[in-house]
Amino acid sequence: MSLNHIELMSDTQTRPTPGMREAISNAEVGDEQSFTDPTVNALVERVAELFGAESAVLLPSGTMCNQISAAVHCGPGDDIIAERSAHIVGVEGGGISVLARAGAYPIDGERGVFTAQQAEAAIRPVRRYAPRSRVISIEQTANLAGGTIWPLETIRAVGEVARRHGLKLHMDGARILNATVATGIAAKDYAKGFDSVWIDLSKGLGCPIGAVLAGSSKFIEQAWQWKQRIGGAMRQAGIIAAAGLYALDHHVERLADDHANAKLLAEKLAPLDGLGVEPEHVDTNIIVIDVSASRADAASWSKKLGEKGVRMAAIGPNSLRALTHLDVTREEVERAADIFKTLATGELAPA
Numbered sequence: 001m002s003l004n005h006i007e008l009m010s011d012t013q014t015r016p017t018p019g020m021r022e023a024i025s026n027a028e029v030g031d032e033q034s035f036t037d038p039t040v041n042a043l044v045e046r047v048a049e050l051f052g053a054e055s056a057v058l059l060p061s062g063t064m065c066n067q068i069s070a071a072v073h074c075g076p077g078d079d080i081i082a083e084r085s086a087h088i089v090g091v092e093g094g095g096i097s098v099l100a101r102a103g104a105y106p107i108d109g110e111r112g113v114f115t116a117q118q119a120e121a122a123i124r125p126v127r128r129y130a131p132r133s134r135v136i137s138i139e140q141t142a143n144l145a146g147g148t149i150w151p152l153e154t155i156r157a158v159g160e161v162a163r164r165h166g167l168k169l170h171m172d173g174a175r176i177l178n179a180t181v182a183t184g185i186a187a188k189d190y191a192k193g194f195d196s197v198w199i200d201l202s203k204g205l206g207c208p209i210g211a212v213l214a215g216s217s218k219f220i221e222q223a224w225q226w227k228q229r230i231g232g233a234m235r236q237a238g239i240i241a242a243a244g245l246y247a248l249d250h251h252v253e254r255l256a257d258d259h260a261n262a263k264l265l266a267e268k269l270a271p272l273d274g275l276g277v278e279p280e281h282v283d284t285n286i287i288v289i290d291v292s293a294s295r296a297d298a299a300s301w302s303k304k305l306g307e308k309g310v311r312m313a314a315i316g317p318n319s320l321r322a323l324t325h326l327d328v329t330r331e332e333v334e335r336a337a338d339i340f341k342t343l344a345t346g347e348l349a350p351a
């Protein structure tokens with residue numbers, strides 16, 4: 001489907017494909033709240049299996065997956081250890097301090113990934129003066145850090161620290177299937193030993209709405225109470241689940257195309273004066289572009305690019321972020337690179 005601009009703002013901007021719309025329209029539905037919606041049941045079983053988990057629950061958004069997980073795992077005053085750029089730390093309206101009444105303990109990792117040693121150092125001693133360290137959360141892939149893939153051995157080492165200290169392990173797997181497609185490592189291998197893990201249906205998978213949270217039967221039972229409590233329980237949600245099942249059948253392997261397009265864009269931008277791009281660190285479908293050596297800040301770049309038909313977000317004073325997805329073609333990526341070049345060698349060239 002073509003738009004009249006090149007949409008690199010986010011992989012949330014995908015529109016349902018004709019095939020997905022057909023699946024939605026033909027969905028068999030029931031009442032999700034009483035577990036009688038067969039399409040929802042099929043989706044949650046499928047995602048539980050994907051993660052090697054006992055159970056799963058469909059939620060309206062990824063944010064709700066993170067928030068409910070925090071609420072189940074934590075009590076008031078507890079700490080959630082996460083990387084500083086993590087969605088749960090900085091992009092959810094401080095929700096963990098509202099619902100779970102927990103705090104965030106941010107770690108400065110490298111491109112969104114911290115080490116087991118850093119995780120261990122972040123765990124507070126058990127004393128009445130200190131918050132209780134309760135959860136270690138990792139983000140696969142690390143979104144704002146540039147779609148970085150957490151290596152399996154790092155995940156395992158961090159997991160070992162959590163186990164040794166009796167902490168819960170949470171994985172924000174919004175884009176875990178991007179990692180899986182890029183590395184060939186199964187989602188269940190990444191998620192092994194985690195107490196909670198989820199995928200977003202509305203990112204690269206191309207669904208209009210939804211996310212699925214997985215864990216033990218006991219965890220999902222507790223998650224259901226939070227889902228009910230905060231108004232996340234739905235009714236004929238099979239129309240949402242049908243899109244999810246369609247995406248798992250048709251939109252997973254094609255994530256490799258998004259990765260190739262992201263790499264291509266990075267390779268085309270890297271040689272341009274004033275733009276800091278590291279193609280070797282483009283692991284998946286996200287590219288972070290440092291414009292500090294150019295004539296303009298990220299907001300001005302975003303505006304100028306927008307005027308020329310390329311939509312891209314400023315995620316910091318000097319950082320732009322581009323995402324590829326199923327509504328961006330290789331030809332559009334090439335055109336976006338040309339537009340960048342025109343600006344980088346013209347009005348936004350380094351002084």
Ligand SMILES: *Cc1c(COP(=O)(O)O)cnc(C)c1O
Nearest residue numbers: 061062063087139143172174200
């Ligand atoms: C998008 C995103 C979320 C939140 O998901 P929503 O479906 O937008 O609520 C959480 N974590 C990461 C890493 C994300 O990219």
